Amino acid sequence: MNVFDRQTKRTQRNRTAHIKDYQVYDYIKEEIGYRVADRICDIKRKFNVAVDLGCGRGHVSKHILGDTVGTLLQTDLAEDILRQAEISPEVPTYKIHMDEEFLPFPSQSLDLVVSSLSLHWVNDLPGTFKQIYSSLKNDGCLLGALFGGDTLFELRVALQLAETERLGGFAPHVSPFTDVRDMGNLLSRGGFVMLTIDIDEIVINYPSMFELIEDLRGMGETNCAWSRKPKLFRSTLEAASAIYKDMYGNEDGSIPATFQILNFIGWKPDKSQAKPAKRGSGQVSLKDIDKLDSIKSQIDNIKNITGSDDKSALHLEEQLTKLRQATIEDGHGNKKN
Incomplete structure (x- = not known):
């Protein structure tokens, strides 16, 4: 071209x-x-x-x-x-x-x-x-x-309309x-x-x-x-200026x-660059983001009752971490800046 x-x-x-x-x-x-x-x-x-x-x-x-x-x-x-x-x-x-x-x-x-x-x-x-x-x-x-x-x-x-009006056609000027x-x-x-x-x-x-x-x-x-x-006629330029002002002009x-x-x-691609996550590999749905506070409250309650090593609390804590991670990752599994 x-x-x-x-x-x-x-x-x-x-x-x-x-x-x-x-x-x-x-x-x-x-x-x-x-x-x-x-x-x-x-x-x-x-x-x-x-x-x-x-x-x-x-x-x-x-x-x-x-x-x-x-x-x-x-x-x-x-x-x-x-x-x-x-x-x-x-x-x-x-x-x-x-x-x-x-x-x-x-x-x-x-x-x-x-x-x-x-x-x-x-x-x-x-x-x-x-x-x-x-x-x-x-x-x-x-x-x-x-x-x-x-x-x-x-x-x-403006130039196209002015040339069409004056000459019956136009050439590209921009x-x-x-x-x-x-x-x-x-x-x-x-x-x-x-x-x-x-x-x-x-x-x-x-x-x-x-x-x-x-x-x-x-x-x-x-x-x-x-x-x-190669050139524009003065009359065409004056007509284009008037059209420009009429169509787009400011109040002043x-x-x-x-x-x-x-x-x-x-x-340029390189092995060190982040790769998209495999389709279907996500373990947490973004639909559950609104449940972050609820999950955190459950974790705190379980810890208060059973202690910090309880398996239920650890499982919920793992879910909470994944949800938080999902909020800062894009659809390809790459962290946003």
């Missing part, structure tokens, strides 16, 4: 490196980069070798701490952006100019691959996941975030994004296990559609699909723009 013109995307992103106040446009990437770095801290282990795939200006890397990563490799398609990338003050960091679609890392050489708001421009996402899987050591981790399918739906609808329902399947096809996927939505208000488009250019996030139109005259973020984490 070849949906995106990667060379055009490289050019678009490199252009943003020459904007005088380029930091002004990085607000979304800065926020999501911080959140992704914070999720790394939630994993209680140290990764010896980590890769920040599509690092941009170091939105994740600069927040990585020395007690979570030993060595960090920053990579990006746009060389000018890569030169501007900030690094962690605590972790030795090396920069590599490369395309996320063609990973140069040897098999089983990495402990962690992290990516923030970069993989949505990859043509063959399943293929990239398979390359990442191959590069990771057993029990290695892939953690990241990318824009989801509902991102900028307001802009997409790039296609991965749907949350497909994300788990893509990671599973890549070989990853113990998957966790969740959604964040960030809604940002702009004075009008034109300020939104200007900011997307400044972010390097304008459309690079092969099927895109501003317009909202939705950015849907898919957060994901997957692991």
Whole structure:
């Protein structure tokens, strides 16, 4: 599948490196980069070798701490952006100019691959996941975030309606994004296990559609699909702006723009990882959780009457322990954090 013109995307992103106040446009990437770095801290282990795939200006890397990563490799398609990338003050960091679609890392050489708001421009996402899987050591981790399918739906609808009204048809002006329902399947096809996927939505208000488009250019996030139109007529843009404000506008005259973020984490299988319990192996029903207090009272009464070594009390105490354990385990027999 070849949906995106990667060379055009490289050019678009490199252009943003020459904007005088380029930091002004990085607000979304800065926020999501911080959140992704914070999720790394939630994993209680140290990764010896980590890769920040599509690092941009170091939105994740600069927040990585020395007690979570030993060595960090920053990579990006746009060389000018890569030169501007900030690094962690605590972790030795090396920069590599490369395309996320063609990973140069040897098999089983990495402990962690992290990516923030970069993989949505990859043509063959399943293929990239398979390359990442191959590069990771057993029990290695892939953690990241990318824009989801509902991102900028307001802009997409406004442009489509305006073009249909003016030209009798429309072309895609907002790039296609991965749907949350497909994300788990893509990671599973890549070989990853113990998957966790969740959604964040960030809604940002702009004075009008034109300020939104200007900011997307400044972010390097304008459309690079092969099927895109080379230009939009001014009359179409004005009509789209009016439709946008009429359909989604706020009471104060501003317009909202939705950015849907898919957060994901997957692991390369290893023997040390927790395995699902066998079907039918459960000994306690979750339906009995409401009986915890009753069972505890029975145990205390039996102990008071017969002593702590009574078999009935020990049996009830065993049931109570199993019930408590069931409340902190998920349906696969794995303990929740």
